[in-house]
Amino acid sequence: MIRIRGLNKRYGDFDALTGIDLDVAPGEFLVVLGPSGAGKSTLLRCINRLAEPTSGEIHIDGQLAQSGGASLRGLRRQVAMIFQHYNVVPRLSVQKNVLTGRMGAVPSVLSWLQIFPRKDVAIALECLRRVELQDKAGLRTDTLSGGQKQRVGIARALAQQPKVILADEPVASLDPKTSRTVLNYLKQASRELGITVVCNLHQIDYAREFGERIVGVSGGRIVYDGGPEGLTDEVLKRIYPGLDEGDARSRSAPAVAAAAAPALSQLKLEEASA
Ligand SMILES: Nc1ncnc2c1ncn2[C@@H]1O[C@H](COP(=O)(O)OP(=O)(O)O)[C@@H](O)[C@H]1O
Ligand SMILES: [Mg+2]
Numbered sequence: 602m603i604r605i606r607g608l609n610k611r612y613g614d615f616d617a618l619t620g621i622d623l624d625v626a627p628g629e630f631l632v633v634l635g636p637s638g639a640g641k642s643t644l645l646r647c648i649n650r651l652a653e654p655t656s657g658e659i660h661i662d663g664q665l666a667q668s669g670g671a672s673l674r675g676l677r678r679q680v681a682m683i684f685q686h687y688n689v690v691p692r693l694s695v696q697k698n699v700l701t702g703r704m705g706a707v708p709s710v711l712s713w714l715q716i717f718p719r720k721d722v723a724i725a726l727e728c729l730r731r732v733e734l735q736d737k738a739g740l741r742t743d744t745l746s747g748g749q750k751q752r753v754g755i756a757r758a759l760a761q762q763p764k765v766i767l768a769d770e771p772v773a774s775l776d777p778k779t780s781r782t783v784l785n786y787l788k789q790a791s792r793e794l795g796i797t798v799v800c801n802l803h804q805i806d807y808a809r810e811f812g813e814r815i816v817g818v819s820g821g822r823i824v825y826d827g828g829p830e831g832l833t834d835e836v837l838k839r840i841y842p843g844l845d846e847g848d849a850r851s852r853s854a855p856a857v858a859a860a861a862a863p864a865l866s867q868l869k870l871e872e873a874s875a
Contacts, residue, residue: 602627602765602797603648608657610643610821617643618821621657627764628795630788632802632812636841640821641801645767648799649680662764678705681758683768683787687750689757691743695734698742698753699725702760721760728756731793732786748779755787759794766791768800772807780804784811805837 608621618640625631633641646652648659650668659666666676681702689698703721717725729735732752737745742753751771758766768787772780784800788811791798802808808815809829817825817832817840824839825831838844 602629602662603799604658604660605648606658608644608647608659609655610640610647610652611655616821618647618654621823623816623823623826625797625799627797628791630791630798630800630811630813632800632808632815633818634802634805634808634812634815634825634840635818636803636843639818639840641803641818642769643821644818645682645769645799645801648765649682649767650676674705678761679764681761681763681766683751683754683758683766683771685770685773687747687754689742689750689753691741693742694738695729695740695742695745695753696722696725696738699728699756699760702728702757705761724762725756725760728759729753731759731790732756746779747775748783751775751783752786755783755790759790759796763796765797765799768798770801770803773803780807781810805832808832 603623603625605621605623608618608623609616610618621644633644635641643652647654648661648666650666650673653668661676661679664672664675667673690701693701700717700721703717703724707717707721726735726738729738732755734749734752734756737749742750745753754771758768766787771787772783775783784807787798787800790796800811802812809832812829815825815827815829815832816823817836819840819842825836
């Protein structure tokens with residue numbers, strides 16, 4: 602479903618991604634694991650063309666991903682995003698937030714006026730049912746908890762009826778119990794609907810628990826590609842170079858979290874400009 606060959610991304614003279622080759626199969630739930638600054642967000646942004654690769658090719662469902670014009674619109678329809686900070690519109694109802702996922706499919710005049718055909722409302726409600734928020738459809742989104750807002754984020758992505766969902770640290774702002782709930786909804790929807798998911802995470806525990814396949818990224822390169830059982834101490838040290846043995850063994854040591862904490866302010870800026 603996603604085929605990446607020779608992807609490089611430079612910012613000035615800094616190599617954010619180097620020589621990325623990656624294939625993601627249809628319906629696969631892939632976790633990209635790596636510390637802050639590893640290049641995880643840059644990878645997702647290159648896939649949906651929020652960032653322009655310096656070189657290399659990305660095919661989505663057989664189509665070459667390109668910037669500009671119809672091909673970019675086609676790409677954006679097929680690829681949905683889920684963000685760390687949810688990116689929901691607080692004052693809109695839950696249902697309207699999910700309906701924004703239908704905007705690419707509805708005539709723009711109608712969606713500007715926030716008028717959606719009955720069929721699209723039905724799709725939105727069905728997506729809310731998948732994350733068990735159908736009862737909250739009419740509430741203002743700012744009355745929901747963080748975990749519920751992210752479930753709205755998942756429902757909005759599903760409402761787009763995409764082939765691919767790119768989730769950029771979707772649970773980085775949530776407590777562990779809520780994080781697991783949210784990741785479960787995402788994984789279950791992906792499995793039931795056959796949607797290919799690339800999910801960036803920095804927490805080793807969740808990667809082990811949810812990743813059928815894990816791609817470890819460090820310093821802009823892929824340093825591991827395999828199942829959760831292959832995440833040995835040696836592999837973890839490759840992904841998290843600063844990690845000492847004790848940290849690697851305890852697996853969820855605070856040092857890992859600190860080393861892995863994403864640059865929140867930068868992410869917010871990027872999302873705001875996206
Ligand atoms: N727009 C940008 N301009 C310059 N450097 C950037 C930009 N976006 C990301 N970077 C740099 O690229 C590296 C990878 O960033 P990012 O993909 O956000 O990593 P991650 O998501 O794994 O934390 C970081 O060193 C970051 O500072
Ligand atoms: Mg990131």
